[in-house]
Amino acid sequence: MNRVRVVVIMATAIGTVMALTGGAQADPGRPNNHIEGDLPVGTALVKYSTYRTVPASWPNVDIYYDNKPDISIKLGLRHILGYQITDSVELGSTSRTYRLGTGIDAGTEFAINARSTDYAFGANDRHWGGQLYW
Amino acid sequence: MDIGHRRHIATMITFGVIMVSISGCSSEDEFTGYGPAAGEYRDAAAKLTLPGGAKGFPGLAKPEEETSYQQGFGLTQAQFYWRCAWEREWLDTQGSDGKRAKVALFELQKAHSMEFMSKKHLDDLGRSNFDAYMEQAKLGDPSGFQQHFKANCKEMDRL
Numbered sequence: 001m002n003r004v005r006v007v008v009i010m011a012t013a014i015g016t017v018m019a020l021t022g023g024a025q026a027d028p029g030r031p032n033n034h035i036e037g038d039l040p041v042g043t044a045l046v047k048y049s050t051y052r053t054v055p056a057s058w059p060n061v062d063i064y065y066d067n068k069p070d071i072s073i074k075l076g077l078r079h080i081l082g083y084q085i086t087d088s089v090e091l092g093s094t095s096r097t098y099r100l101g102t103g104i105d106a107g108t109e110f111a112i113n114a115r116s117t118d119y120a121f122g123a124n125d126r127h128w129g130g131q132l133y134w
Numbered sequence: 135m136d137i138g139h140r141r142h143i144a145t146m147i148t149f150g151v152i153m154v155s156i157s158g159c160s161s162e163d164e165f166t167g168y169g170p171a172a173g174e175y176r177d178a179a180a181k182l183t184l185p186g187g188a189k190g191f192p193g194l195a196k197p198e199e200e201t202s203y204q205q206g207f208g209l210t211q212a213q214f215y216w217r218c219a220w221e222r223e224w225l226d227t228q229g230s231d232g233k234r235a236k237v238a239l240f241e242l243q244k245a246h247s248m249e250f251m252s253k254k255h256l257d258d259l260g261r262s263n264f265d266a267y268m269e270q271a272k273l274g275d276p277s278g279f280q281q282h283f284k285a286n287c288k289e290m291d292r293l
Contacts, residue, residue, distance in 0.1 A: 040165045046203075047201060050256075052256075
C-alpha cells in the first residue's frame with residue numbers, strides 16, 4: 001500500500017512538472033500549431049520572440065482561442081524589425097476564431113505582441129492559448 | 135530505516151522537485167524590461183559585422199509605453215537587422231561587384247548557426263525559405279532575397 005502511495009505521488013509530481021514546463025510558446029516547427037503565452041503582472045505590452053513565416057498560399061493569420069486568462073487580452077502581429085504590422089484584436093469569448101492579420105506579404109516573418117486590457121495581478125491566471133493558423 | 139521514514143523522505147523529495155520546477159518556469163522569469171533587452175541587443179551586435187559603409191546597429195528602440203520583452207527579443211532584433219543589412223549588400227552588389235557580393239553571401243551563410251534562425255525563434259518555413267534563397271543566390275538568382283527583403287527589411291532605414 002505504501003509503495004502504491006509513493007508511485008501515485010511520483011506520478012503526480014512527474015505529471016505536474018511536465019505540465020508546468022511546457023514552453024511559453026509552442027514549437028513553431030509545425031503549421032497550424034498550438035500557441036500559448038504568459039502575461040506579466042500589470043498592463044505592459046508584451047513582445048514575444050518566436051517568429052513565424054507567412055506562406056505564399058495563405059496571406060491571413062487567425063487564432064482559434066481556447067484558453068482565456070482571468071483578464072481579457074489583445075493580440076497583434078509584429079515584424080522582425082520591431083514594428084507592429086496589424087491593429088490589435090481583442091479576444092473575447094473562447095471556442096471561436098479571431099483574425100489577427102489579412103493580406104500579409106508571402107515570406108513575412110512575424111511574432112506576437114500581447115497585452116492585457118485590465119491590470120493583471122499576480123494572483124490572476126495570466127496564461128492564454130489557442131491554435132494559430134497562418 | 136522503516137517504511138514510514140522512507141515514505142516521508144520520498145514525499146519530501148517529490149515536494150522539492152515540484153517547487154524547484156514551479157520556480158524554474160515562473161512566467162515572470164521569461165520577461166525582461168527595456169534595460170536587459172537592450173543589453174541583449176548590444177551583446178549580440180558586438181559579435182556581428184555589418185557591410186562596409188553601412189550605418190551601425192541602431193540599437194533597441196526605446197518603447198513609447200511600458201513594455202515587457204520575452205527572453206531572446208533583443209538578441210533576435212540585432213540578428214534580424216544583421217541579416218537585412220547583408221541581404222541588401224548582396225542585392226546591391228550581385229550584378230556589379232562580384233567580390234563584395236561573394237563576401238555578402240559568405241556572411242549570410244553564418245545565419246545557419248545563429249540564434250535567430252534556431253527552432254526556438256523561427257519556424258520551419260522561415261528556415262527552409264532561407265536555404266532556398268541561399269541556393270538561388272549562389273546560382274545568381276536574386277528573387278528569393280528580393281522577396282524576403284521586400285517583405286521584412288524595407289523599413290530598416292527607419293530604425
